[in-house]
Amino acid sequence: MCSPCHRRHGREICSGVRDSRPMTTSSARLDDADTVTLVQAVDAALEAELAADPRVVLLGEDIGRMGGVFRATAGLEARFGETRVIDTPACEAGFVGVAVGMCLAGLRPVVELQFDSFSYPAFEQIVCHLARYSWRTAGTAGMPAVLRVPYGGGTHAPELHSDSPEALFCHVPGLVVVTPSSPSDAYSMLRWAIRHPDPVIFMEPKRLYRSIRGTLLGDTDPEGLLRARVIRPGTGVTIISYGPSVPTCLEAADVLGEQGVSAEILDLRALWPLDEEAILASVRRTRRCVVVHEAARSCGIGAEVAAIVAQHAMFSLDGPVIRVAGLDVPFPMFMLEDLYLPNAGQIVVAVEEALR
Amino acid sequence: MCSPCHRRHGREICSGVRDSRPMTTSSARLDDADTVTLVQAVDAALEAELAADPRVVLLGEDIGRMGGVFRATAGLEARFGETRVIDTPACEAGFVGVAVGMCLAGLRPVVELQFDSFSYPAFEQIVCHLARYSWRTAGTAGMPAVLRVPYGGGTHAPELHSDSPEALFCHVPGLVVVTPSSPSDAYSMLRWAIRHPDPVIFMEPKRLYRSIRGTLLGDTDPEGLLRARVIRPGTGVTIISYGPSVPTCLEAADVLGEQGVSAEILDLRALWPLDEEAILASVRRTRRCVVVHEAARSCGIGAEVAAIVAQHAMFSLDGPVIRVAGLDVPFPMFMLEDLYLPNAGQIVVAVEEALR
Amino acid sequence: MDRLRLWKMMVQLRAYDERATLLQRQGRIGAYPTFWGEEAIQAATVLAVRDTDWLFLSYRQNAVPVLRGLPPEQAWAYFRGDPHSFFDPSQFGCAPQCVPLSTHLPHAVGWAVGRRLQGGDEVAVAFFGDGASSEGDAHEAMNLASVFRAPVVFLCTNNQWAISTPFSRQAAVDRLSARAAGYGMPGVTVDGYDPLAVLGAVAEAVERARRGGGPSLVEAWCYRIGPHATADDPSLYRGEEETALWRQREPIGRFEQLLVGDGLLSPQEVDAEHERASGAMRAAGHRLDSMPPPTGEEMTAHVLAVPPAPWPGNLLRRS
């Protein structure tokens, strides 16, 4: 019996145990620890965990000397060396599989998939192994890996660099799926994810990498990070969203406020498991519900949220549940992306429908 | 301008045009054309299309001499030769990619993926190419391919041979996803799918391959095959399902009938696009809604159906929308599969909840 | 090198395999992939490595953990669809048998790199088949291993069949070991029915890996004498003659002739050992029958170390 994790396994180093050391903010290498961008927050979280735990290693394409195509690992190879910040050949299935093997060896790999769509070649490894290994070893071989997936549109990127595959991962049992919408959440949630004993798909809203600044808080309640958060309280309608669409929802709430509608914004943060309690509590209070995301509509997160509401809070509602979601089309070439992405105007129209 | 398909392309042979030749029943090689199993219906449909159209070729592991692990291609290599019924090496991404290339060459490949989970290695090819090729060639290079995916549990199969990945494909824009629940639908829908100019994911409920018999009807309305079908009319509750769960729903309807509840069973048949009209019409009539499938609950087809209802028919409902779905866990080892799979008893309980 | 120990392991594997086939026929387990004839490859490999080295297995090596102490009934429980078959990889130095072809090969690389990063000198051996060699993951793993100079031995059991697909339709080379040069690693093909040949080749590759010489590819050439699995009917796709020919070359009888000839064993001892092994497996079969079945609660067990509450998907309605 392994004493820290209460499981029966013979590993020398237990990588499956939840880490309860305090998370203190590392301000090293941040120009201004108080106002950092989201991508700097990611970098800082990786640095803090690399420093705190020798079992943490990073893997990915171009993450070493170059610091990643988004510079989310800038400076880390220089500080921790190329045995802990590992540039891989271009083979996503292969290096996600390597991460699975590293977990078996007691490490805690953090993998960068360069862009959303480049998670698809690793899909089999994710579904068949990362998500199932703990289960098919009776819990003796946990997978405390993190897959970092920069996702979403709005960056004028080429084909297949703007996808939002989060719902695919939520439909795959055995994965925890989270996404921050601010630098401080990115920092705390990533550090939490790296310490978490289960595999975490960490979806990074790349549109927000440099567009917003925030403060890093090290010591947030780790359990709380899986809970949804009311980021603006309101009384007339609940707008539920996550990641890159959250700032758009805030914008819409401003417009609605001018129109006399008090909108509550709920940032889901964890997409699997969903915080049903928070969703239902808010919806029951406001009696109206709109869900916003840029991923395709069919079988997306919006569908799941709407289904939860339809099962548990239908008779608390005074209006239909409206989804503002991506069209069911390939993410368009970027001249059209502003038309594709949910915008504040569409959210306002959706709220009007929900208020009818 | 290509005259049959009304598109601008320079191909010699247009593979993108919808085929309007009549579909007549081929009774060759069926012991009894009137009562065949679902897997025999698949075989017969493949045979009929191979015979009708020289552009049709089959690809897959062990589909040739052996006739496939389920015998769904039995006899076809012997009749059509190994240039049209092609055994491939074990490389799903590769041979789905080959099918994409064959479409470019004017063929109509029908690919067998041996089991549900072996679609995962081909995921990138499906999402990035099969689903997007028509779009990124301005409609000049259609992908009239069919991927046949035997899916679902209940067959006492080993690990990773019982998955239900249909919702993953529904979330990927650019694919048509259909699934039959009877031999006659299997036959007509597969022939339709092979003639359809867009890529079709043809999900075959392997639990039903040999458990039910039916009649083959060649000349059904091809457009109608994308519509949901009321397979048992009722007035008190709508039970919406598809594929392998349909017989279970019928069983539940019998039990409910004895309890004085008249259940309408709607077989979706097409999972993308969903027949919203049929869903809403039935739900508005019965004012109660239960959705049944064995795939994981989160972001499944049930979520999408519930969300459609919550948006468009919420105030026609007298009870919550209840989902009877798989747990969000890896499909269990088969000693537990009967506990995992939705059964008639659970559906009855769900209906009771929906009727509260 | 203890040839008698090697032989006893082969006999144990044979007894396990034949008993499993019987259990399947009696309906006590479900479909079972027999490895009849591949005992030399598996036993020799286990002997060629240290206990601390890990083995990464496909379904065809389902008895290898038994050679390292897993009770046979627990291994068989897998084939009756019982999650109680799941074991701790670190206890036996064996990853669980892998169903999707070649997908465990990158795991071997990651494990080997991970152990080295932690200062260990362990080696990983990854088993895969001729069919599995066509999968992209096989390529990615071999390339990754060679770039990382990972201590991994890629051990290909080329039994010339992938279900119904003959090797000639799987690859257009005579020997898969020819792939090794493309990764800058040594590659060799040995007679998979000769345990000493396999042992020598694997031991050499393992030692090279341990010394920091990087990965190798060892191809064990043989023939899938049995069906793909109990549900398979090879008469659909191949003739009996070739199989009969290879059956005569099967490794155990051949090795016993050698050992008897060398005076290490008497024919009586041979029979006695088979008898003993078979009896042990019969007893294990009985223990299998009395293993308690899993309960519904076990469906969510161990999926996550930190389970969500409630578990999405209406668990309660099931129990």
Place this chain on the structure above:
Amino acid sequence: MDRLRLWKMMVQLRAYDERATLLQRQGRIGAYPTFWGEEAIQAATVLAVRDTDWLFLSYRQNAVPVLRGLPPEQAWAYFRGDPHSFFDPSQFGCAPQCVPLSTHLPHAVGWAVGRRLQGGDEVAVAFFGDGASSEGDAHEAMNLASVFRAPVVFLCTNNQWAISTPFSRQAAVDRLSARAAGYGMPGVTVDGYDPLAVLGAVAEAVERARRGGGPSLVEAWCYRIGPHATADDPSLYRGEEETALWRQREPIGRFEQLLVGDGLLSPQEVDAEHERASGAMRAAGHRLDSMPPPTGEEMTAHVLAVPPAPWPGNLLRRS
């Protein structure tokens, strides 16, 4: 063989590439992956095949369709995120540029097998990079092609860099052509800055394929002189010296020296051709600016031949 035609094609590619970089700097297109220095490989390949043969391209060969008649402005429209850049592959015998590495290689195999099934004798050429060679799809495609004896030439532009990853960390071999033997196909490495060497090797491979001799691997050895794409800053990961060295070897100047030496061209004609090509590309740039932008309705256009009505996802709210 028309060396002047080959040279003119190279000059056209250079003019296209330099204009594209300028357009990016001026904000008229977005990020652009320059192929400066890889003109010999691309032009020689187009000359080595017939018009009916198809070329399967990565992003780095985005101008190859222009050599076959696609207007440059339509090719550039891709980089301003404009779906009007999409073209009919059969019109130019070019598959659309492929973003996910190596995933177009199986398409080349399928197209080639498909044409042969229909009685054609066409050959497919698939371009890929040293980085792309590590992807599973590259392996699967090469193996499939060799098993099917498909008329395919796998053309690897080994420019020694995959974004910031040098070839030495991508593969543990000196030459990727060493992989060919593992598929039972011929493999050769040629100087990618020598158009005649590339032409010879590709032409030989194409003729072998056309005659039914199966696939081949041709590796064109060169160096990525420019950044990975306009957004990339190579100073983060490599020194200037090596790049400067390779820049001196760039193919166009070298080829011009040869042609001038052979008396096929005068220095004045060289200048005039560059001038002409550059002027043509300047004009194409203006045509790009006046191409109408796409409209919202085009978002669903051509996704499916039989569109669902209504299209799931609230299209109307957007227009």
